[in-house]
Amino acid sequence: MSTSHLSLPTVRDLVREAATAPSMHNAQPWRFVHHRGTGTLDLRADPARGMPHADPDHRAQFISCGAALFNLRVAAAHSGLVLHTSLLPEAEDPWLVARIRPGTEGTAAATGALASLYPALSRRHTSRFPFDEHPLPDEVRQLLIREAEAEGARLLFPGGWHVRFLVDLIAEAEHHAEDAGDPDETRWLRVGTAPEMATDGVPWSAVGPRSSDSAWYSRDFGHGIGREQARVRFERRPQLAVLSTADDDPPAWVLAGQALERVLLAATTIQVATGLTTQPLERRSLRWLLRDPVQGHGAVQMILRLGYGPTGAVTRRRPVDDIFVVEP
């Protein structure tokens, strides 16, 4: 379907679906502005919801906004809408992540591929629980690699020693975080009465256990508030994937976010559980060590843990009216 304007009810629905995207600490660092006159929709990063400690360059924030943008594209395709998206269209307005308007181009195959991911929007959750030892079949890995490529990013499934190296870097970053403390984690963790009713942040119910040995290192959410996560045995061979982009600037981060969400939704569609890890990316000295040692090029944007197991707990989202503004 091609229209010259996006109608208000349509836009509201698209925004609601976009906001189911993952974001660092579930901060939902986005705002959507609908311009009635032009019928366009702006996706803006909300600087008040950044992570000054863990994400001073706003890389994770732009990745989160990219994931929301991808969801919006999926929801639009599901409604038969073709969209035209300009990324970071105004140099003097760095928080304007994307301007979205109805488009005319777009092949039926591309729209169909996006629409097929729609049921996964509400089923995708971050899982911080142990997976079983069942390896991902090669065709699953190849499928996810192609999904990342479709958005211009690269997904690598590292082998034996490289996985161990990544786990060691995650461990080092995690130990540093425990020593130094991370005020962002504490700010966004939701404990106390009915934490599952909070409309942002990570509820304790979604935090999951930590590994009882050195096989895996989950984020220690409880450190800042003096609360211990349970210790359990995780899979012996974590199945990790590294998402990288050729460049390392805001457009590349938005691209990475779209590719990330495409991989996550495709994995969800085929019952593969997913978790995300950025501790070593939050420290400059560790981040460059993460680059693919064979190919060398590219900037690592995300580490994923994939497998068969619990899909993760539901985290809530802010009401649409908190993130959506209509202007003349």
Ligand SMILES: Cc1cc2nc3c(=O)[nH]c(=O)nc-3n(C[C@H](O)[C@H](O)[C@H](O)COP(=O)(O)O)c2cc1C
């Ligand atoms: C850029 C980015 C970084 C993230 N880093 C981590 C992380 O290091 N550890 C973790 O457990 N989850 C991480 N997450 C997952 C978020 O905590 C999760 O998306 C958020 O709490 C919302 O939950 P949901 O994904 O289940 O909807 C990250 C997500 C994004 C988009």
